[in-house]
Amino acid sequence: MSGNVIGVPAPAVQYRQLLTGAARFTNDLPMEGLLVGKLLYSAHPCARIISLDVETARSLPGVAAVLTHADIPGENSYLYHIPDQPLLASDRVNYLGDAIAAVAAEDEESAQAALQAIEVVYEPLPGAFDPLEAMRPDAPVVLPGYANVIPSALFECGDLQTGFAEAEVILDNTYYTSWIEHAYLEPEGALAYVELDGTIVVYASNQAPHRDRMQIARALKIPEHRMRVVTPFVGGAFGAKDEAHVQIHAALLAQATGRPVRIVRTREESILTHVKRHPVIVRHRLGARRDGRLTAVQIEIIGDTGPYENAGRFIMGFAASVASGPYHTPNARIESFAVRTNNPIGGAMRGFGGPQVCLAYEAQMDALAEELGLDPLDVRLRNALESGQVTPMGGIVREAGAVRATLEEAANNAGWRERNKIERQPAAHLRRGLGLAANWFIIGMGRGQDNAGAILEMATDGSVVLRTGAVEMGQGVYTALATMAAENLGVPLEAVRVIGPDTDKTLDAGPSAASRQTFVSGNAVLRAAAIIRRSLLETAAQETGLPIEVLSLKGGRLYAEGELLNYTIPQLAAKATFANRPMHADGYYAMEFPEELSTKSDYIGVGPSAFGTQIAQVLVDVETGEVIVEKIVAVQNVGRIINVGGAHGQMSGGCTMGTGYALMEELIVAEGRTLSDSLESFLISTSLDAPEIEIRLLEIPEPYGPHGAVGIGEPALMSTAPAILNAVSDAIGVRLNRIPLTPERVLDAIEGAKR
Amino acid sequence: MPEVEIQFTVNGISRKICTAPHRTLLQVLREDLGLTGAKDGCSKGDCGACVVVMDNRAVNACLVLAARADGKEILTVEGLASDGRLSHLQQAFAEKWGLQCGFCTPGMLMSSYALLLSNPQPSDEEIKRAIAGNLCRCTGYSPVIDSVRHAAALAREAGHVW
Numbered sequence: 001m002s003g004n005v006i007g008v009p010a011p012a013v014q015y016r017q018l019l020t021g022a023a024r025f026t027n028d029l030p031m032e033g034l035l036v037g038k039l040l041y042s043a044h045p046c047a048r049i050i051s052l053d054v055e056t057a058r059s060l061p062g063v064a065a066v067l068t069h070a071d072i073p074g075e076n077s078y079l080y081h082i083p084d085q086p087l088l089a090s091d092r093v094n095y096l097g098d099a100i101a102a103v104a105a106e107d108e109e110s111a112q113a114a115l116q117a118i119e120v121v122y123e124p125l126p127g128a129f130d131p132l133e134a135m136r137p138d139a140p141v142v143l144p145g146y147a148n149v150i151p152s153a154l155f156e157c158g159d160l161q162t163g164f165a166e167a168e169v170i171l172d173n174t175y176y177t178s179w180i181e182h183a184y185l186e187p188e189g190a191l192a193y194v195e196l197d198g199t200i201v202v203y204a205s206n207q208a209p210h211r212d213r214m215q216i217a218r219a220l221k222i223p224e225h226r227m228r229v230v231t232p233f234v235g236g237a238f239g240a241k242d243e244a245h246v247q248i249h250a251a252l253l254a255q256a257t258g259r260p261v262r263i264v265r266t267r268e269e270s271i272l273t274h275v276k277r278h279p280v281i282v283r284h285r286l287g288a289r290r291d292g293r294l295t296a297v298q299i300e301i302i303g304d305t306g307p308y309e310n311a312g313r314f315i316m317g318f319a320a321s322v323a324s325g326p327y328h329t330p331n332a333r334i335e336s337f338a339v340r341t342n343n344p345i346g347g348a349m350r351g352f353g354g355p356q357v358c359l360a361y362e363a364q365m366d367a368l369a370e371e372l373g374l375d376p377l378d379v380r381l382r383n384a385l386e387s388g389q390v391t392p393m394g395g396i397v398r399e400a401g402a403v404r405a406t407l408e409e410a411a412n413n414a415g416w417r418e419r420n421k422i423e424r425q426p427a428a429h430l431r432r433g434l435g436l437a438a439n440w441f442i443i444g445m446g447r448g449q450d451n452a453g454a455i456l457e458m459a460t461d462g463s464v465v466l467r468t469g470a471v472e473m474g475q476g477v478y479t480a481l482a483t484m485a486a487e488n489l490g491v492p493l494e495a496v497r498v499i500g501p502d503t504d505k506t507l508d509a510g511p512s513a514a515s516r517q518t519f520v521s522g523n524a525v526l527r528a529a530a531i532i533r534r535s536l537l538e539t540a541a542q543e544t545g546l547p548i549e550v551l552s553l554k555g556g557r558l559y560a561e562g563e564l565l566n567y568t569i570p571q572l573a574a575k576a577t578f579a580n581r582p583m584h585a586d587g588y589y590a591m592e593f594p595e596e597l598s599t600k601s602d603y604i605g606v607g608p609s610a611f612g613t614q615i616a617q618v619l620v621d622v623e624t625g626e627v628i629v630e631k632i633v634a635v636q637n638v639g640r641i642i643n644v645g646g647a648h649g650q651m652s653g654g655c656t657m658g659t660g661y662a663l664m665e666e667l668i669v670a671e672g673r674t675l676s677d678s679l680e681s682f683l684i685s686t687s688l689d690a691p692e693i694e695i696r697l698l699e700i701p702e703p704y705g706p707h708g709a710v711g712i713g714e715p716a717l718m719s720t721a722p723a724i725l726n727a728v729s730d731a732i733g734v735r736l737n738r739i740p741l742t743p744e745r746v747l748d749a750i751e752g753a754k755r
Numbered sequence: 756m757p758e759v760e761i762q763f764t765v766n767g768i769s770r771k772i773c774t775a776p777h778r779t780l781l782q783v784l785r786e787d788l789g790l791t792g793a794k795d796g797c798s799k800g801d802c803g804a805c806v807v808v809m810d811n812r813a814v815n816a817c818l819v820l821a822a823r824a825d826g827k828e829i830l831t832v833e834g835l836a837s838d839g840r841l842s843h844l845q846q847a848f849a850e851k852w853g854l855q856c857g858f859c860t861p862g863m864l865m866s867s868y869a870l871l872l873s874n875p876q877p878s879d880e881e882i883k884r885a886i887a888g889n890l891c892r893c894t895g896y897s898p899v900i901d902s903v904r905h906a907a908a909l910a911r912e913a914g915h916v917w
Contacts, residue, residue, distance in 0.1 A: 009850075011849035011850060011852070012849075012852065012854070012855075014857075015848075015849040015854065016841070016849075017857075018854050018857030018860050019832075019835075019836075019841060019845040019848055019849060019854065019857075019860065019864070020792075020832065020833065020835070020836050020841070020845070021790070021791070021792020021793075021831065021832035021833040021861055022792075022833075023857055024791065025791075025794070025858060027791075027794075027795065028785075028791035030789070182892075183890075183892055184856070184858070184892050185794070185796045185802060185804050185856070185858040185859045185890060185891070185892060186794070186796065186856070186858045187796070233856075233857060233858075234856060235794070235796075235856045235857070235858025235859075236855075236856040236858060236892050236893055237856075238892070266798065267796065267797040267798065267799070267801075267802075473856055474854075474855030474856025474857065474893045475855070476855070645850075645851070645852035645898070646852065648852065648898070649852045649855055649893070649894055649895075649898055651895075652894060652895035652896075652897045652898060653855065653892075653893045653894050653895040654895070655895055656894075656895030656896060656897075657892065657895070678797065678799065678801060679796075679797050679801035679802055679890065680799075680801045684890060684892060685895075685896075686887050686888075686890065686896075687882075687883040687884075687886045687887050687889070687891075687896040687899070687900065688883055688884070688887050690895055690896040690897065692897075693895065693897060
């Protein structure tokens with residue numbers, strides 16, 4: 001359903017800069033007298049630092065500064081949630097990504113020489129590298145002063161014992177996922193300098209500029225209003241840049257030297273040091289009647305979160321929130337834990353714990369269908385969540401019509417009911433299969449801080465400046481917000497210019513995370529636009545003598561009940577400005593939680609829901625174990641399509657990333673050491689691996705969404721891996737429980753079934 | 756370290772520079788000539804974000820020593836538009852959303868450009884092979900493939916090549 005601007009095909013608003021090379025990413029920003037910043041990272045995953053000597057390094061030519069923990073004026077902590085992660089390690093290191101010293105030098109060679117001249121004597125300590133072992137009482141303490149186990153969520157509803165007693169079939173299976181590297185094309189980076197008035201300025205490839213400002217200011221011990229964070233073009237983020245990387249260190253070096261400093265991680269550093277998607281163990285026990293109706297679900301989720309809590313508690317908490325999937329589960333117990341180890345840090349990545357649990361609940365639905373001899377589609381339809389039902393965490397889903405609708409739409413488009421007619425064995429060594437997976441994602445930060453400001457300004461010629469603190473990282477938020485502004489102000493999309501995050505110029509919009517910005521910043525834009533629109537219409541009413549109710553704005557012109565009047569928006573804008581009517585406005589929106597949406601969860605899982613279904617068709621080579629994804633039918637409810645190219649791009653990108661998650665992506669971590677430290681050893685899909693994807697977007701409006709829209713970025717990926725896993729199971733006739741489905745694992749499964 | 760002198764053409768302009776012999780074409784383009792369109796995504800030829808066209812062929816600029824570019828013609832993303840007008844290729848990427856974050860885009864454009872130079876009407880399979888060395892984590896590639904196919908059609912309609 002398209003409006004005047006909404007839903008009308010249009011390029012991304014920043015396309016010209018991106019296509020001409022004019023777009024400046026952090027590493028492209030020109031700066032006179034720039035120092036090269038580098039960090040010295042730990043040589044051991046777990047060790048005591050016996051001594052640290054930086055004097056030689058400091059005395060080398062070309063070296064401007066070498067900082068250690070002793071040189072940090074403020075708090076030596078990332079302060080993401082609790083102060084457990086130091087910016088620069090003092091007495092011990094807890095994973096390979098711990099930084100020990102920060103160097104600034106005149107050039108790359110001098111900076112490298114300084115790193116090599118830093119003398120660190122370590123005493124290696126026994127670490128904890130397996131989350132299940134780390135949960136044992138006798139396990140080594142990963143971080144002194146903190147328990148290894150971080151209980152993240154416990155949701156109970158109904159009566160579990162009665163539920164299992166009512167069950168005619170019980171399935172108890174455990175599912176495993178791997179460490180995943182975000183592999184955005186732009187490694188983390190930041191550029192910091194000191195303004196003449198002493199203000200510290202940081203340009204950073206980030207997702208949460210206002211949180212960055214707080215974190216940096218506290219480390220530098222300066223007031224936040226003396227700190228300015230700007231987000232230039234960001235080359236992908238997928239959750240990892242929601243967490244500080246080198247921006248605090250760059251600012252410390254700029255403060256210490258008074259010179260501009262840029263730190264950009266190498267690809268190897270990026271893989272070795274920054275956060276990854278948690279590998280998760282999901283034990284999923286379900287009970288059901290013979291007709292497929294669920295009577296009880298018991299789920300235990302354990303995520304390896306590395307040494308520091310970071311967002312681990314929230315990610316495992318969110319995983320628990322959505323672990324029952326888009327199904328009505330009257331009797332449930334869901335518990336999740338983040339577990340400290342000396343492995344990489346588990347952090348946010350597209351889906352925030354959702355993809356791991358989606359794999360488990362969707363594999364279980366297929367296992368249940370197989371056990372009962374039912375169609376997997378029917379089992380899902382029988383349990384499909386309905387609007388107004390209470391979920392295990394105690395929240396009510398306000399609009400769930402899309403569960404059934406996406407299941408049916410996907411089934412119809414993939415020929416699901418006729419799937420037995422497909423050629424199952426096109427050659428002696430090939431087997432074909434189809435797999436289905438639905439998903440449930442909750443938009444937003446839950447009951448925590450979840451608000452956004454946006455500033456709109458219409459000039460006297462009718463052109464519009466939109467200032468947003470929402471980070472554009474490729475997901476299309478600038479285009480979505482500009483489209484909504486244009487629609488509501490009656491101007492063409494080209495009349496809107498977007499100014500992105502700069503804490504000196506834009507309001508806090510919270511992070512570009514949780515698929516929330518279209519929703520939250522979108523609503524903020526609508527509120528600001530309403531004020532300016534009112535000014536235009538009041539002016540028009542005065543000019544024409546017509547009642548305001550009959551007037552409307554579209555394509556830069558004024559209409560009365562659909563009839564074009566002889567007034568343009570530039571004329572009205574000029575008149576409204578001179579008549580002292582407000583032509584600029586701040587919009588503020590905070591996520592709304594209706595009273596009935598009470599929940600046991602303080603901070604997660606109570607926002608608007610997104611639902612989707614995907615069906616994968618695969619071909620398995622039973623001699624080599626290779627899996628080829630022939631096609632994915634991906635159906636997602638987006639509430640309202642704001643920009644069709646952007647929405648489709650999120651789906652195709654999500655499905656392709658999900659295909660990699662299912663088949664090839666696996667960061668190999670052994671005893672805390674990441675062995676696959678390049679894009680040559682950690683493989684992501686290339687153009688030759690990407691599946692054919694048929695995309696169907698539904699527009700069942702979300703009651704509180706701007707123009708009915710809900711987020712799509714994370715939901716796009718959720719169903720792909722379980723759909724492929726179920727399709728491979730269908731093809732080879734063996735249930736599977738671990739991704740990625742490498743050729744070795746597929747062959748092992750086939751061999752195992754023969755024995 | 757003794758420097759080497761390099762004379763080459765970059766985006767139609769003749770350039771002469773002196774540089775240390777170990778420096779790459781990517782470093783010279785970005786640091787000496789201020790052409791930051793080509794990106795450094797891995798520094799070892801795994802990602803393709805640094806692809807430029809050298810004598811009509813796509814190369815990873817991070818794997819080409821600058822001295823090897825002596826006497827060559829280099830085209831970077833900055834040289835695609837003329838007089839502020841986007842080329843068909845750029846226009847097609849805009850219309851088909853062949854870009855999201857845009858970091859892989861300069862390399863993706865230059866690989867596509869080199870393909871269309873030698874093969875103005877490529878099949879989808881040929882497009883996929885031509886961009887197989889350009890990693891993209893955002894689009895899932897199908898919008899990129901659509902863009903290149905669309906660019907070929909736009910050029911055909913306009914009756915000219917790149």
